[in-house]
Amino acid sequence: MRRISFARIFAAVILITFTTGAFGQQVFDNKDEAFTEFGYRQGSAYRTASGKPGPSYWQNQADYMIDVALDEENHTIKGNIVITYKNNSPENLDFVWLYLEQNRFTPDSRGTLTTPVQGNRYNGDIDGGFTIENLKAQVSGRNKPVSNDYLISDTRMRVTFAEPIPANGGQASVSMDFEYKIPEKGMDRMGRVKVKDGFIYAMAQWYPKVAVFDDVTGWNTDPYLGAGEFYLGYGDFEYKVTVPFDHIVVASGELMNPGQVLTKEQQRRMKEASESDERVYIISPDEITDYANNRPKQEGTQTWHFKMNNTRDVAFASSKAFIWDAARINLPSGKKAMAQSVYPKESDGDEAWGRSTEYGKASVEHYSEMWYEYPYPVAVNVAAEINGMEYPGLNFCSFRSKGASLWGVTDHEFGHNWFPMIVGTNERRHAWMDEGFNTFINYYSYLAFNEGEYTNNLIQTRRYINQLTNKDREPIATHPDRTQSNNLGMSAYFKPALGMIMLREYVIGHERFDKAFKSYINTWAYKHPQPNDFFNHFENAVGENLDWYWKGWFYSNATIDIGIDGVYPYGANYVVSLSNHGEMPMPVLLEITYEDGEKERRMLPVEIWFKGNQWNHLLRVDKKVASIEIDPDKVMADVNSANDKWPSAIYAD
Structure with a gap:
């Protein structure tokens, strides 16, 4: 030329x-x-224009007492729940809405009926669902009779009281007995799987839970369908799980009765692990089936007692097939927590789950140092037939994962403790506020782990050009249950993460970005921010009008x-x-x-x-x-x- x-x-x-x-x-x-203004983001007494909870901000609280038994022969859970509900809102409440998420596993649930013929990740069994009996509901300190007035609609349950729960601090209790069959396929979030030495039960969405009543929507009652995950309030949990004597149970929160369910040698090992940066076996691969030496009882059942405060959810796992190891987590304040892993023999080995506790420890320590200190006593990684799912203080990851794959899923699921467990966003409507933010912080955890042992190329944003120009792409803000399945990974995970990467590395710079993001986490810890709260808070903290950025990257193509x-x-x-x-x-x-x-x-x-x-x-x-x-x-x-x-x-x- x-x-x-x-x-x-x-x-x-x-x-x-x-x-x-x-x-x-x-x-x-x-x-x-x-450059026109993006949305209407004026503040109120509940949520300020600077992106903080306002002087009249409120949120309700639900505390749970749960006692259940796991029947391994019939694969069922049966038990009782007592919920104490505190109405901090400025209005009286005639009823409360609860979620019965096991009702997703029925032939006529909305989730089943909206699953494509060819199936997808969120396939689930259809022979389950809650059986509810002996419901009682009463406003505390009132004389009107106990109500048993309730309505079940798909995965939601409305409980009506004989008189309203008073505003500004009124309390009520709801109790019931419940039972259901534990699904084998639980939408890749919970369920059961048979391994060589027994069943692994990964128990989540396992109890009736109160829906969120907030100042934005009122009762949040979007049905549990598939891609949309969870929006939950905060409260204190105390729960007991009765299992066959040969099972080991790990769970969200603190084990309250180690002297009853662990041998003296296991208690000694647990103490050793709490003082060690290297993993310590609580149950070694050679000891899995050695019940005579590794179980306090040799027949019947054992009841494991757990407690966790100021959390939005709890989950647990139970099996007789678990190898169990643990190590200390060192937190910036000087406090300690415990990284734990449970996995079957099939998952053992230094190229696989033998490094799980190392991964969990490193992940939690990194996020605690960079963003906000980990608040929970344990961080448990459970090997199950689940590709990756997070709950407060506990993950389920695939028992087949190994190497870089296991590091990636472990790190991602532990990262979810910051979004949405600490910062309590509405996953069912705004998946990008937890999946996207978490994928973003995962990038820096990859860089930090073992001097970059594993590779994360998220910062190479131009690798995603095909997806960013795909004619069928959908904006980040698309409701997850309405997002096409082949777009969900980009819309909910990668595009919002790329947006945060560009803000930190290109538009704003590290110093201003980090101060703003840390401030957002600290301000909304254990609260319920909406998208506008994030936008307002971030703009005020960095001193920039970013309307053009939110609108262009998050709310359009x-x-x-x-x-x-x-x-x-x-x-x-x-x-x-x-x-x-x-x-x-x-x-x-x-x-x-x-x-x-x-x-x-x-x-x-x-x-x-x-x-x-x-x-x-x-x-x-x-x-x-x-x-x-x-x-x-x-x-x-x-x-x-x-x-x-x-x-x-x-x-x-």
Whole structure:
């Protein structure tokens, strides 16, 4: 190709570049759409414009006392629950809504009826569902009779009281007996699996739980379908699980009766583990079936007693097939917690679950140091027939995982303790606020673990160009149960994580971003932020109006395509002609390379696009420029790399 005359290009600058962009490249004028105000985010007494809980912010509380028995022969759970509910809202409540999530596993549940014929990740058994008996509901301190008035609709249950629960602190109790069959396929979140030495029961969504009543929606009663996960209030849990004598139970929270369910040797080992940075076997691979030495009882049943305060949920696992190991977690304040892992013989080995406790310990210590200290007494990783699912202080991960795969899923599920366990977002509606934020913090955990033993390429945003330009893509803000299955990973996990990566590494910078994100976590810990609370808090903390960013990246399918149209002499300096060929504006980081080999970086603010999608930047320099490149580290998810550099191919022979 013939070299283009530089004189001709300079003449074109006067006629073309300063007005519409060089070489006839198409430039769209989207300034009005990009920079208009995003949503209505005025504050209130409940949630302030600065993104904090307001002076009248409230949330209700539900405390749980649960006593259940696991029947291994029939694969059932049966027991009793007593819920103490405190109404801190400013209105009287005639009823409460509860979730009965095991009702998802019935032939006519909404979840079953909306599962595609070919199935998906959220397939579940259809021979289960709750049996509810002996329901009693009463407002505390009132004389009206106990009510047993209730309605069950799919995975929801409305319990009506004989008189309203008073506003601003009134209390009531709801109790009932319940029973259900434990599914084998529990939507990849819970269930049971047979391994060589017995069944593993991964128990979640295992008890009736109160739905959230908040100042945004009132009662949050979206049905449990599939992709949409959970939105739960906070409270104190005390629960007892009776299992066959040969089972080991691990669970969310603190084991309250180790002297009754562990041998003296196991108690000694547990103490040793609490003081060790290396894993200590509580039950070794050779001891799994040695019941005579490893179980306090040799027949009948054992009752394991657990307690966990200020949590939104609890889960547990039970099996006679568990290898069990543990190690100390060191927290920034000097406090300690315990990393634990349970897994069958099939999962043993240093290339597999033999490193699980190492992974869990490293993950929790990293997030505690970088963002917010881990609040729970244990961090338990359970090997089960589940690809990865999180609960407060406890994960279920695939018993087949090993190596980088096991590290990745373990780290991801433990990361969920920050989102949504500590920061209590509504997963059922806003999956990106937990999955996306968690995928983002996972990137830095990968970098930190064992000096980068495993690779995470999230920062290479341009690897995702095909998904970011797919004609069938959906915005991040799409409700997870409405998102097409093949889009969910991008919409809920990767795109929001990429958005946070770009904010930290490109738009805002580490110092301002980290202070803002830590402040958001600390401010909304054990509370219920909405998307606007995050947007408001982050903007106030970093001191930027980011309407253009939230709207473009989180609430639309806008693409980024910033290009260099040309670079032209202008006296002793240069004019760099830039165009925004995409729908989303971005700041522009230029790396200038001089003829002597020196490099320099300069950032142009997003405001250069306020008046249109073409901008001519006067580049003041004191030596000759050899080349210029936009976003040299390729952090910005620009969908067209061909126009990032000058000189480009158009200048070459």
